[in-house]
Amino acid sequence: MSALVPSDGAATLDGEAPATLEVSGVTVSVSGREVLRDVSFRLAPGQLTALIGSNGAGKTTLFRVILGLQAPTAGTILVDGHPRARRNPMIGYVPQRVFLDPDMPLRARDVVSLGLDGHRLGLGLRRHADQRRRVEEMLGAVDALRFADSRVGNLSGGEQQRVLIAHALVSRPRLLILDEPLANLDLRAEREVVDLLGRITRDQGISVLISAHDMNPLLPVMHRLVYLARGRAATGTVEEVVRPEVLSDLYGQHVDVLRVHDRILVVAGADERLPAGLRHAGSAAGAAPHTERWEP
Numbered sequence: 001m002s003a004l005v006p007s008d009g010a011a012t013l014d015g016e017a018p019a020t021l022e023v024s025g026v027t028v029s030v031s032g033r034e035v036l037r038d039v040s041f042r043l044a045p046g047q048l049t050a051l052i053g054s055n056g057a058g059k060t061t062l063f064r065v066i067l068g069l070q071a072p073t074a075g076t077i078l079v080d081g082h083p084r085a086r087r088n089p090m091i092g093y094v095p096q097r098v099f100l101d102p103d104m105p106l107r108a109r110d111v112v113s114l115g116l117d118g119h120r121l122g123l124g125l126r127r128h129a130d131q132r133r134r135v136e137e138m139l140g141a142v143d144a145l146r147f148a149d150s151r152v153g154n155l156s157g158g159e160q161q162r163v164l165i166a167h168a169l170v171s172r173p174r175l176l177i178l179d180e181p182l183a184n185l186d187l188r189a190e191r192e193v194v195d196l197l198g199r200i201t202r203d204q205g206i207s208v209l210i211s212a213h214d215m216n217p218l219l220p221v222m223h224r225l226v227y228l229a230r231g232r233a234a235t236g237t238v239e240e241v242v243r244p245e246v247l248s249d250l251y252g253q254h255v256d257v258l259r260v261h262d263r264i265l266v267v268a269g270a271d272e273r274l275p276a277g278l279r280h281a282g283s284a285a286g287a288a289p290h291t292e293r294w295e296p
Contacts, residue, residue, distance in 0.1 A: 019081075020175050021112070023042070024040050027072060028058075034231055035061045036058045037231045038227055040224075041224075041226050043175065043224075046201060047223040048208040048218075049206060049208065050211075050218045050226070051212070051228065052228065055213075065077060066091075067086070089171055091177060092115075092173035093176075094168050094176070096179040103153065105151070107150065108149070108155065112144075112167050113166060116170055134170055141169065141204075144159070147159055158190075160191025162196065175208075176208045178197070178211070180212060181210060190217055194221055208252065215264065225237075227242070230253050242266075
């Protein structure tokens with residue numbers, strides 16, 4: 001964890017399982033600007049961790065470092081106890097934006113099977129009986145068998161997310177990373193994807209790291225979170241991190257935390273300003289004078 005919240009043990013999480021992912025003191029500077037500063041956290045098997053932050057908080061940069069696409073200025077990344085490498089088969093990745101052309105003659109099951117041929121979207125050649133069984137298994141795991149033979153470009157946003165998750169899981173990774181998978185989904189599809197990710201985490205025992213602007217949809221399935229602001233991170237459970245003293249330290253200004261109808265709101269005074277990119281939740285009735293409500 002960062003210095004903002006007490007640290008976990010060096011070798012294990014919760015005194016038992018070794019970390020699937022260990023991020024230690026990662027700092028990244030780009031063109032002289034510090035994007036991340038001393039970010040540390042660990043992910044245990046069978047846990048879903050949310051990476052929460054506004055645009056510009058450093059989420060994409062952190063993902064690039066974990067995926068081996070960008071070298072940190074300082075710090076280390078271990079995946080399953082080994083230094084991370086580009087195209088690591090232990091990592092399944094679902095990018096934020098994948099354009100699936102409706103005219104492309106590719107079925108949902110074809111997209112999933114491509115995950116067996118290089119761990120990325122692209123044309124592959126190998127097709128064996130055991131691989132076909134694995135594809136069917138993953139389609140079933142994400143409840144996609146009913147549209148497995150449909151053109152993937154004609155599927156709804158929620159259905160496409162299921163196919164992309166199956167694509168990332170078919171190679172049996174230890175860590176699944178998802179970049180804003182709830183973006184642009186309607187409320188029903190959002191709930192279905194969240195439930196799916198919770199079930200996958202539990203049933204397959206893998207570590208899941210999911211980025212989002214808003215933690216509220218993930219609260220039912222989230223074990224821990226990494227909260228990024230100004231390039232720094234506070235990590236731990238929701239109860240440990242989402243507290244006024246922790247977030248005030250993180251943002252460098254006073255903030256309050258409200259819990260309203262099972263939702264968490266981060267509140268800043270009118271004379272104060274949270275970093276641009278946080279989603280404005282509206283000045284709902286009953287708000288105190290000179291306050292604004294924001295969702296992380």
